[in-house]
Amino acid sequence: MTYNDTFIRACKKLETDRVPVWYMRQAGRYDPDYRKIKEKYSLLEICRQPELAAEVTLMPVRKLGVDAAILYSDIMNPVASLGVDFDIVKNVGPVIENPLRCEADIDRLKPIDVEGDLGHILETISILDKELDVPLITFAGAPFTIASYLIEGRPSKSYHRTKELMYSQPRVWEKLMDKLGDMVITYLRAHVRSGGKAFQLFDSWVGSLAPRDFEQYVLPTISRIFSELSDLDVPKIYFPGVSSGELLPGLKSLRADVIGLDWRVSLSEGRRRTGGGFAVQGNLDPYLLTAPMEVLKQRAKDIIDEGIQEPGFIFNLGHGLFPEASLDTLRELTEYVHEYSEQVLKAASSEQSRS
Numbered sequence: 106m107t108y109n110d111t112f113i114r115a116c117k118k119l120e121t122d123r124v125p126v127w128y129m130r131q132a133g134r135y136d137p138d139y140r141k142i143k144e145k146y147s148l149l150e151i152c153r154q155p156e157l158a159a160e161v162t163l164m165p166v167r168k169l170g171v172d173a174a175i176l177y178s179d180i181m182n183p184v185a186s187l188g189v190d191f192d193i194v195k196n197v198g199p200v201i202e203n204p205l206r207c208e209a210d211i212d213r214l215k216p217i218d219v220e221g222d223l224g225h226i227l228e229t230i231s232i233l234d235k236e237l238d239v240p241l242i243t244f245a246g247a248p249f250t251i252a253s254y255l256i257e258g259r260p261s262k263s264y265h266r267t268k269e270l271m272y273s274q275p276r277v278w279e280k281l282m283d284k285l286g287d288m289v290i291t292y293l294r295a296h297v298r299s300g301g302k303a304f305q306l307f308d309s310w311v312g313s314l315a316p317r318d319f320e321q322y323v324l325p326t327i328s329r330i331f332s333e334l335s336d337l338d339v340p341k342i343y344f345p346g347v348s349s350g351e352l353l354p355g356l357k358s359l360r361a362d363v364i365g366l367d368w369r370v371s372l373s374e375g376r377r378r379t380g381g382g383f384a385v386q387g388n389l390d391p392y393l394l395t396a397p398m399e400v401l402k403q404r405a406k407d408i409i410d411e412g413i414q415e416p417g418f419i420f421n422l423g424h425g426l427f428p429e430a431s432l433d434t435l436r437e438l439t440e441y442v443h444e445y446s447e448q449v450l451k452a453a454s455s456e457q458s459r460s
């Protein structure tokens with residue numbers, strides 16, 4: 106079994122034979138075998154069984170032929186170790202019975218104890234480290250996105266209470282960002298120690314902020330996370346979530362390797378706004394997976410043609426897969442990205458050797 110390091114090479118902006126591809130939320134309900142497992146166990150129950158969680162992580166790798174695995178878990182899992190009770194409710198998402206509402210609630214958050222409380226996640230990573238022939242991406246939710254669940258108590262469209270705390274009690278907000286920043290740093294460091302080969306920080310909802318507020322209230326913690334983890338020799342990805350195009354100029358000096366882009370900003374514009382130093386990952390609108398195959402392939406081709414202009418491109422969606430996507434469509438798309446990009450790269454390298 107040869108190890109496929111195309112994804113890692115692309116993160117480091119090294120040459121590759123083809124464009125690597127993986128999908129955010131690639132383990133999920135679009136897969137009938139996953140749905141069968143979900144009839145028996147909840148998401149959190151799967152996560153507590155390392156063999157099963159490893160198997161669910163492996164399923165899309167085998168079925169789709171993607172170039173990276175992403176750990177089956179959820180961004181909420183580490184908050185259990187801070188002493189926050191939550192559930193993942195079907196068709197809703199994370200729900201917290203006692204949302205954080207005041208300084209005392211934030212003071213009560215305990216420091217994370219990864220080995221003590223989340224050993225099952227580290228064990229899943231160790232199992233996968235032995236079984237995979239592609240890199241394992243582990244992940245954490247970024248402080249703003251996690252805070253939005255902790256404060257709202259459930260998924261929100263307005264982030265009303267989150268912003269209320271942020272604007273009206275900046276010192277308390279800072280305390281929360283510090284605690285969640287510490288959580289992320291300790292958690293991701295443990296992942297890498299257990300065999301994680303790259304990590305992604307998901308800031309799914311931070312695009313709801315104006316750039317100056319992002320830079321004032323959130324970015325210092327994001328910068329601290331990547332700086333404190335900069336000694337780890339694994340690619341580091343920041344995904345600023347949906348509608349984050351206007352935040353990109355603020356990321357120029359972040360010590361990450363890759364920036365994930367949503368579909369509202371083109372890859373070249375994303376590169377330009379972030380200063381040209383990062384590899385980019387993205388950015389197909391996930392709902393194109395419901396379009397006719399020729400429309401989907403045309404859009405994928407446009408993205409590849411643009412991404413391939415510079416070293417450091419990973420094909421992905423601009424946000425997570427949704428349950429209505431089809432396994433066959435994803436398989437065909439993955440094959441198309443591989444075949445088409447290989448063709449283009451081969452033609453470019455023979456052109457180069459001739460001139």
Ligand code: CP3
Binds near residue numbers: 133
């Ligand atoms: O990508 C993967 O395949 C790995 C697993 C993964 C899950 N959640 C499992 C999951 C990852 C990377 C996540 C990250 C996550 N979780 C994010 C960031 C990514 C994003 O989509 O922006 C967020 C915001 C969450 C919080 C969360 N968890 C929500 C909003 C929901 C509900 C979504 C829904 O469609 O019901 C969840 C539940 C969840 N986490 C599911 C999965 C596979 C779906 C429900 C299930 O299968 O049990």
